[in-house]
Each structure stands twice: as structure tokens, then as C-alpha cells.
Amino acid sequence: MVVPEDSESLFNAFATAAFFKFVVFSIFEMRYLLAIWKASRPLSNGEGWEAMRRELSVLYSRFYGILLGGILLMYEFLNHLRLILLLVYSFWIPQIITNVVRDSRKPLHPHYILGITVTRLAIPLYIFGCPNNFLRIEPDHSWCVCLAIFVGLQAAILLLQHYFGSMWFIPRQFLPEKYCYYRRFTQDTNHSTDCVICMTAIDLSPRSNDCMACECVTPCDHFFHSGCLQRWMDIKMECPTCRRPLPPA
Numbered sequence: 114m115v116v117p118e119d120s121e122s123l124f125n126a127f128a129t130a131a132f133f134k135f136v137v138f139s140i141f142e143m144r145y146l147l148a149i150w151k152a153s154r155p156l157s158n159g160e161g162w163e164a165m166r167r168e169l170s171v172l173y174s175r176f177y178g179i180l181l182g183g184i185l186l187m188y189e190f191l192n193h194l195r196l197i198l199l200l201v202y203s204f205w206i207p208q209i210i211t212n213v214v215r216d217s218r219k220p221l222h223p224h225y226i227l228g229i230t231v232t233r234l235a236i237p238l239y240i241f242g243c244p245n246n247f248l249r250i251e252p253d254h255s256w257c258v259c260l261a262i263f264v265g266l267q268a269a270i271l272l273l274q275h276y277f278g279s280m281w282f283i284p285r286q287f288l289p290e291k292y293c294y295y296r297r298f299t300q301d302t303n304h305s306t307d308c309v310i311c312m313t314a315i316d317l318s319p320r321s322n323d324c325m326a327c328e329c330v331t332p333c334d335h336f337f338h339s340g341c342l343q344r345w346m347d348i349k350m351e352c353p354t355c356r357r358p359l360p361p362a
């Protein structure tokens with residue numbers, strides 16, 4: 114295989130960087146990954162240790178498989194390195210799809226999105242954009258602009274998902290029908306209800322037109338202040354009283 118010199122030095126640089134990243138990943142980020150994995154399965158501790166171990170080993174083998182396969186593919190297609198880099202830099206797309214599939218509420222902090230985007234862009238922009246970079250690769254400014262626009266677009270979609278909901282780009286008629294937290298309920302006037310989140314009484318008097326100010330009722334017939342429940346659902350999608358899963362708002 115005839116490999117252009119700049120591709121080879123680029124591959125070596127990336128392989129070295131990938132190795133260090135791998136070491137850092139196995140030490141620190143695997144724990145982070147496990148914490149996320151555990152948090153997204155609140156009921157899994159009831160299913161037994163066996164099932165959890167099986168699922169974990171699938172997670173590990175998928176990770177190492179993708180890592181090894183990725184390195185092999187990268188070496189095989191060294192001449193199309195820029196295309197591969199573009200593929201690698203579509204790293205926000207799985208997150209965008211996951212947000213839509215799970216209808217997540219604000220899964221990532223905007224600072225995190227911006228920080229990861231900028232720091233990941235810095236290295237390829239330096240290598241392909243700086244005239245006197247230490248890898249001695251010919252600058253390719255149009256490719257740099259393409260990469261920056263591509264990654265910037267993904268980050269913009271994620272940020273819009275944060276502010277306008279995960280499905281903002283899907284037309285309303287294609288969306289599944291949602292549960293209404295302001296639905297009518299049979300009112301028991303003798304019984305006063307407290308919001309278990311802030312421990313103060315909930316005003317169950319007939320509602321005004323301004324729905325955002327009044328109380329919410331979950332599918333399991335538990336009452337909360339609208340603001341309290343919204344803050345709660347930013348963190349957990351289960352009922353604060355009975356821990357049943359809550360539908361997305």
C-alpha cells in the first residue's frame with residue numbers, strides 16, 4: 114500500500130493520541146460511563162446481579178470492539194483519513210438521536226456541549242489549519258471550515274434541543290400524543306394536599322386560565338406544584354411519591 118507521507122505521520126500522531134485517550138478512558142471515564150449507565154436504569158437493582166453483569170459485559174465488549182475495529186479501519190483507509198475524521202467528528206449525532214428517542218429533558222448542560230465541541234475541534238483545526246504545525250501537514254482551510262460548520266451544526270441542534278425540547282425539529286403532527294400534566298381530576302375538597310417536593314400546601318381551588326401557575330397531577334394521581342415537578346423532572350423521570358415512571362411533559 115502506498116501511503117502519502119503526511120497521512121502516515123498523521124496516523125502516528127492520532128494513534129499516539131488515541132492510546133493516551135484510551136488510558137485516560139479506562140481509568141476515569143469508564144466510571145463516569147458506569148454511573149450514567151446505572152442512573153439510566155433505576156429499576157435494574159431489582160433484576161438481580163446476573164442480569165446486570167451480563168449487560169455490563171455487553172457494554173464493555175461493544176466498547177473494546179468498536180475501539181479495535183476503529184483503529185484497523187483507520188489504518189486500512191489511511192488515504193481517506195479526512196473522510197474518516199469527518200465520520201469521527203459526527204460524535205454528537207448519536208446524542209441527538211438518543212434525545213429524540215428517549216424524549217430526554219435537558220440531558221446535557223450547554224456549557225458541556227460548548228466545551229466538548231470547542232476542545233475537540235481545536236486539535237484538527239490546528240493540524241489542518243496552522244501553516245507551521247508540528248506535524249508538517251499542508252494546511253487545508255476549506256476542509257477546516259467544513260469540519261467546523263459540520264460540528265457547529267450538530268452542537269447548534271443539541272443546544273436548540275436543550276432550550277426548545279428534544280423534538281423541536283419534528284413537525285407537530287408527527288409527534289406522539291403526550292400526557293397532559295394539567296388534566297382534570299376529581300377534586301376532594303375536604304382533603305388538603307401537600308406537595309412532597311417543597312412540603313407546602315397545594316392550592317386545589319378551581320384553576321385560572323394561566324396553567325403554568327397551577328398544580329400538576331401525575332398519571333398515578335399525585336399532586337405537585339407545577340414548578341416543583343418541572344425542576345424534579347429535570348433530574349428524575351419518576352414520581353416523587355410512588356416512584357412510578359413519569360411520561361415526558
Ligand SMILES: [Zn+2]
Nearest residue numbers: 308311338341
Ligand atoms: Zn411544591
Ligand SMILES: [Zn+2]
Nearest residue numbers: 333335352355
Ligand atoms: Zn405517584
